[in-house]
Amino acid sequence: MEYSDPRGTRRSKGGMATVSKKGIGALRGALTPAAWAVLIAYALYRLVAYTSYVTNFGFFADPLGYVSDLPFMIGAALGNFTSCAIVFVLCATGRLRRWGLDCRSALLIVALIYLVVAFAPAPLLEEGVATSLLGVLWGLTVTVVRFAAIELLRAERSPMVLIVQLAIAAFLFALGSYGLRSLPPLWSTLFEVAAALVLVPLFGFLRSYLSRLPDDDEGAVPAADGGESWAAAGQEDAVHAGLARFRRTLAESSTPILAASFFELVCGLVNMYASCAHASFAISAQVPLEGSLVCSVLVIAFVALTARVPHSRFMYLVVFPGAIAVFLALPYFGEVWGRSLGTVIYSAYSFTAMLSMFCVIRACRRTGDEVYGIAAFMAAATRLCLMVGLALGWYFGNLREGSTFLHLSIVCVTCVYVLGMVLLLWGFRSSREKRVVKVVEVIVEQPPATFEEFRAARVEELTERYDLSPRERDVLVGLAQGNTAASIAEGLHISTSTAQGYIKSLYVKLGVNKKQQVIDLFQK
Known part of the structure; x- marks a missing residue:
């Protein structure tokens, strides 16, 4: 079978054993x-x-x-x-x-x-x-x-x-x-x-x-009516x-x-x-x-x-x-x-x-x-x-x-x-293709001028590329800043064990097994 590497790089045959173990x-x-x-x-x-x-x-x-x-x-x-x-x-x-x-x-x-x-x-x-x-x-x-x-x-x-x-x-x-x-x-x-x-x-x-x-659907896509929740909407x-x-x-x-x-x-x-x-x-x-x-x-x-x-x-x-x-x-x-x-x-x-x-x-x-x-x-x-x-x-x-x-x-x-x-x-x-054209126009007209804008753009890019959920996206930001699981849990108002679960899920999607690899991927 064929497979795709989200980073856009080809894996050598010698690295397949390492990939398999990981x-x-x-x-x-x-x-x-x-x-x-x-x-x-x-x-x-x-x-x-x-x-x-x-x-x-x-x-x-x-x-x-x-x-x-x-x-x-x-x-x-x-x-x-x-x-x-x-x-x-x-x-x-x-x-x-x-x-x-x-x-x-x-x-x-x-x-x-x-x-x-x-x-x-x-x-x-x-x-x-x-x-x-x-x-x-x-x-x-x-x-x-x-x-x-x-x-x-x-x-x-x-x-x-x-x-x-x-x-x-x-x-x-x-x-x-x-x-x-x-x-x-x-x-x-x-x-x-x-x-x-x-x-x-x-x-x-x-x-x-x-x-x-916790409900962390990747479906944080707004609905046609503005994205109101079941509880709030009539x-x-x-x-x-x-x-x-x-x-x-x-x-x-x-x-x-x-x-x-x-x-x-x-x-x-x-x-x-x-x-x-x-x-x-x-x-x-x-x-x-x-x-x-x-x-x-x-x-x-x-x-x-x-x-x-x-x-x-x-x-x-x-x-x-x-x-x-x-x-x-x-x-x-x-x-x-x-x-x-x-x-x-x-x-x-x-x-x-x-x-x-x-x-x-x-x-x-x-x-x-x-x-x-x-x-x-x-x-x-x-x-x-x-x-x-x-x-x-x-x-x-x-x-x-x-x-x-x-x-x-x-x-x-x-x-x-x-x-x-x-x-x-x-x-x-x-x-x-229509959606991509719109995104390109926005990027050309308003290129990121500050570090905060660059970081936000990078987060969105990785979220779309690796199909991350909204909560996994928040955890990605915390790991990219070098925070521990306890710090991330405190910032997101969740338990440490829940944060560790999201970190494991994020590692699986990104194809990494340590925090430094997440930081390196984020800074590329």
Whole structure:
């Protein structure tokens, strides 16, 4: 993978070992117990969500793979859309604010459904209506838990820690799924019930702990109404401010959401066609787990070796188009490679899903937006594209010449996605260029004449270059002046331990490990 050095310098091969040691050391210090707890909670959520989907809450002893039972999938889509619509409306009207979505009741319902399916009479559940009802309950409950899990991840300030959390959670989820498949059905069901029940106090504790942390959103970007806070503004102003933040978040995360949605569409198309036409490249139940393992190992290795997260332009221009382009190999190599190509496809799928989630969460932090609105929009968009893909796959799978239409559809969807991504990036680049021109005009007209003006300009430059939060910017100023953590804490009216936490986070972003390096960087 490529990576970018914020200082604009190239690293020699001889320095990669030093970079790796620094990256691992900084990452070890930044992964606090709270970060590990969030990681474990997200991994358990993914395990419960995936296993309950592919086994229909334990109704099927053997996982069904990507294409689950059709009535269950339809019910899951209805439940998903309902949850997304309710959450989005509550968020848009200002009735749902940060840390306002409690998922513990949903987790208890998931555990109860598992027990009912395990001990209910089998003929009662073999009806299509019962399976559809299970799907609706899955969509209503698991979607809510998903939003709450994403909100826990949003609390992480360091981009490097966030992407490592996503990668390790994917690794643990895949290992856990493999382990459950080796257990008898009843023991697997009891484990899922225990996992859901463990998440109830774990989510409650993490929500209580993280909500007490200082709110240092990088979204100190003023809203269209002048940046009034939720508490100070009236209800109508708060709604307008929330919608303005949502629009900025959507503008920044449109490309990742587009990538994840189109990938779901093509995955649904290919898998449903393979299931209906009995094609040899049907993706087995193990392939998604293999893809998650490959993706997580590669991402963790990249972060450990480079001490950086993938640059957004690299993701938009290389990773996302390259991932969706993997499907172009299906018309030519699908019948020959089969299982191997499925692993490649799901590795690309895992990359797309993980990096899309990373970009969306980072966009929420930059804009100061709540995670609920954009998470509901993304979940509804991806589920809608999945259902469209499944419908097209079913239609093509029942045609005599369906394979020809399938191949043409894959090519068309890929081309439309690439074209849409180019248009979005072009618009984003044009808006960035306009803002840069304005900044250059101001700098030319009013060059810094005093040391204070130079220092302020340098602070703003480093804040934008390293994507610092407002509180990290204040800590940067204190360190550049040679102050200690205690002095910085006293000046900012925070505790010394909190100041030390911000210093660690700042070190990770700047790629340094001591105060003198911060001073040297500031004076360059």
